[in-house]
Amino acid sequence: MVRSQFDFESLLTSCCKASSFLIAVYWLEHHGKGKGRDAPLSFLVAIMSAIEVKDVLNAKDENGEDTDWAAAKVAFENLKSTKKPRPPKPQHAVTIAVSSRTLFNMVKERKIYEEEGLERYVTYQEQHEDEPLMPGVAFPFVKALMTVNARLRELYPDSEELFDIVLMTNNHAQVGIRLINSINYYDLTIERFCMTGGESPIGYLKAYMTNLYLSKDSEKVQEAIEEGIAAATMFTANNENPLSDTQLRVAFDGDAVLFSDESEIIVKKHGLDTFFEHEKEFENLPLAQGPLKCFLESLGKLQRKFYTKNERIDCPVRTYLVTARSAASSGARVLKTLRSWGLEVDEALFLAGAPKGPLLEKIRPHIFFDDQMFHITGAQELGTIAAHVPYGIGQKGKLIQQNPKGQ
Structure with missing residues (x-):
């Protein structure tokens, strides 16, 4: 030196x-x-x-x-x-846990693990630890979180109400050197790691005070959902649409994502006509919360910090409800439920059963959450980064798996 x-x-x-x-x-x-x-x-x-x-x-x-x-x-x-920002204290932050295979593209490395075994995989990572990994499916989302943090620090220099990104992986510690080098290469603010050496990291999510967990392993995502933690399995888009570098955009499905699956149960058991009657009858009764309601709540909390500074129009966080519901027949209950929770979305799109892909292509969210795989596939085909939420009646007997093991 x-x-x-x-x-x-x-x-x-x-x-x-x-x-x-x-x-x-x-x-x-x-x-x-x-x-x-x-x-x-x-x-x-x-x-x-x-x-x-x-x-x-x-x-x-x-x-x-x-x-x-x-x-x-x-x-x-x-x-x-010139100093790298310090991570906020977990009790004040919105903690986003991402797996190494969502943050970085590790397809080649994964193939070595599956075909040649763990020892060869670790050796390969050590031999290439000075070569940064390519960005993965969650990379744009993480960069957008950092953009929001930068704006928050401008307005509230001493506040710790920020996004905190945690790398949550079952990789071995020696692989962590390449992960650290890659994070530093891209100038990402990720200081907290959990590397479990082949064991499932799900048991650590609550200890890390996780608000959202993103992985490519649907079994681990299912475990997290069952633990009461917002989680989703990420899928890479078939092509890359340019995304905003000044505004975080998050799109949510309604039933079985923000809300419970109670309405979907009625549709599947009794049909649409009964569903419309049910929603009209119980219009003023809020729906029960779904697995990602708390994450929307966290986003809303940060949005209000911008609103307080008269930054509503220029807010770097924008949320969307993209639902297959019909507005006139069943939309009022959804909006009244959000109101009863003290929450709002910036845009509400009721599609009455029409495909979601074209609308999502227009929105270009950094992430879109849905519980139905056909909506995930439709989003992927038109270049949207989608995340599957394995919750509700639509998941009975199903497990969407991209890879049999690991993260």
């Missing part, structure tokens, strides 16, 4: 003489405890890029002290901005 040969004590003395004590305080706090001349050259470069020390020292005008103070403040702010 290259070390600086500059006289840092002299630099500190000069900074203090120039009344730039903020820089000196920062230096002593973060670099001056027992490090002396071994401090990295990058610190000096950061100072020099923000303030020309010589000019400050030679400032002779009557407002010299104010000039020094302003320059020191600029330098300090510059240093702060």
